[in-house]
């Protein structure tokens with residue numbers, strides 16, 4: 149085989165209605181590829197449907213791939229939306245299920261295409277924000293006989309677990325299947341929305357919760373498959389017909405070669421998981437297209453199970469494959485393109501998800517009646533004409549004709565009965581749904597009761613806590629008071645010490661003054677022996693009161709001078725005008741000596757007294773100091789104890805405050821949870837009431853219809869004379885088509901306002 153021969157893929161696939169549509173988008177070279185001096189390895193055909201990969205490998209010729217559309221790197225977000233996604237969104241608005249999937253190598257532009265780098269940027273926003281606009285504009289422009297309910301859900305599949313991105317605490321949701329809903333994710337949050345902003349809000353919230361990581365190829369790489377779903381239900385308020393379409397917008401995680409992306413540890417686990425679920429997706433597509441497989445391995449991964457209807461089932465599906473144009477990524481690009489070509493061959497069976505309305509059934513019946521009437525008139529005219537021209541109507545011809553008529557009518561009857569049967573079946577399903585809803589309500593009620601009980605418990609715990617807190621607060625106040633008392637005691641002790649210190653100082657000052665007084669005694673006139681004794685004593689005093697020596701000296705000199713002068717005066721006064729004799733002088737001196745000796749003794753005893761006072765005071769001072777030290781010590785100890793006590797109390801208080809806050813938050817959460825659940829229960833009750841009302845109404849209508857059918861049957865079998873269909877015919881209204889008008893359309897805001905979808909009720913009798 150010539151390996152350099154050019155190859156073509158996808159061009160001979162016949163255009164088949166229902167096949168998965170595949171478009172391909174190439175992004176521009178990114179900075180990393182430019183830095184590597186990489187060159188594009190692809191050329192784009194002028195028809196907008198072809199891409200040619202020019203291989204860098206010698207033994208590989210150019211490979212041409214054909215798709216429904218090929219978007220080159222210059223394509224805008226808007227052109228991709230208009231060309232690839234919008235037709236699917238429009239189908240959903242007609243009541244089909246739709247899926248748009250992005251598939252490609254990591255960093256090839258899946259998220260860029262699906263969401264866009266900035267949802268608020270008019271040019272840069274991706275498919276999801278643009279789709280939202282299409283949906284709400286359509287609703288705005290519809291006839292006001294159509295009522296819509298739009299709800300969205302957002303989840304991701306990460307490491308084979310389904311996580312609700314609108315309530316991320318729900319992180320391991322299950323997949324289930326039933327007749328009414330098909331394949332669905334159990335307990336996935338579905339929010340009713342009434343405008344674009346609400347959808348954007350939910351999207352932004354979901355994106356924040358999405359698992360995103362770093363690979364060598366993409367800093368913000370999506371490590372999970374993200375599934376955004378939007379369900380549009382519409383009811384015609386005139387004929388009560390209803391239809392609903394569900395749109396899945398799936399941004400798959402990027403396939404990658406782990407060696408190239410440098411994945412390790414957690415990233416490696418993620419990569420292995422992503423690659424595993426993507427290869428299951430490849431296997432599902434292979435099994436659906438190889439024409440031999442009897443088993444399609446939908447259940448081998450969560451992704452393929454959720455997408456079961458989108459691949460080979462009831463859905464219009466668009467696959468957008470995203471690629472890098474760089475030669476560095478040639479192998480991955482070729483593999484992605486081959487995947488796309490394979491997927492093109494998947495055949496789906498999309499159908500409008502429609503509910504027959506009673507009015508539509510009535511219309512069918514009236515059409516049948518009209519046909520019978522026409523034929524009756526014609527038979528009567530023919531019989532009359534035949535008899536007029538002399539003919540007779542053989543009994544067997546009449547019998548044959550009647551047989552044929554009866555056969556045709558029986559077929560019509562069987563068709564109508566078939567429809568009725570299928571409607572009955574739907575009703576049975578509806579009844580089952582109602583029963584399961586009732587069961588759900590009883591579960592909610594039980595949960596509600598539990599929550600109420602929990603709430604009561606929490607309340608009583610809260611009360612206990614408040615009580616304990618009050619107690620602690622009281623204790624804290626007591627401790628504070630105690631603290632203040634000890635402080636006041638300390639202060640008064642300090643004051644006492646101060647008073648003692650002051651009095652000590654005062655005493656010291658007094659002693660000093662007395663010492664000074666002593667030092668003022670004149671010694672010149674004291675007899676020598678006495679004088680020497682006195683001087684000795686004064687000397688001793690001088691030594692004892694060393695600090696006062698200088699003062700003493702100064703005052704001594706001063707006193708000496710003064711005393712000298714006074715003695716001179718005294719002497720001059722005593723002996724004025726006379727020259728004293730020796731005896732008189734000796735007597736005078738003796739008297740003076742005696743008076744000085746007495747004074748000196750007095751002074752000495754005074755000094756002794758003061759000395760003892762000083763000693764006493766010094767003792768007192770020492771005592772006070774000891775008491776003061778003791779008090780200081782006690783005070784420091786008490787202070788420390790109190791400090792510790794206050795610290796402990798503060799710590800306790802802090803802990804209690806935290807627990808109080810936690811309990812408070814729990815209490816609030818439980819309250820809001822209860823409110824939400826109560827709201828849901830009310831919504832469900834309301835819905836059930838409405839459904840029951842409609843079921844009763846429809847049961848009556850079906851009974852009416854049945855009666856009419858019986859009459860019709862009777863007419864067909866000739867059991868009654870006049871066909872009652874004529875009378876019924878005048879009452880049947882024509883069905884009214886919705887859409888096309890410009891009047892404003894009511895949008896359903898919540899479960900309570902959810903339009904009643906027409907569900908025929910089985911005859912309960």
Ligand SMILES: Nc1ncnc2c1ncn2[C@@H]1O[C@H](COP(=O)(O)OP(=O)(O)OP(=O)(O)O)[C@@H](O)[C@H]1O
Nearest residue numbers: 175176254255256257258259260366369370401402
């Ligand atoms: N068509 C484009 N035009 C301009 N920039 C683009 C285009 N496609 C992708 N990019 C940019 O390339 C980078 C990677 O794109 P994106 O995150 O969409 O890749 P991805 O396929 O989702 O990757 P992963 O699988 O790792 O999540 C982003 O910075 C994005 O803005």
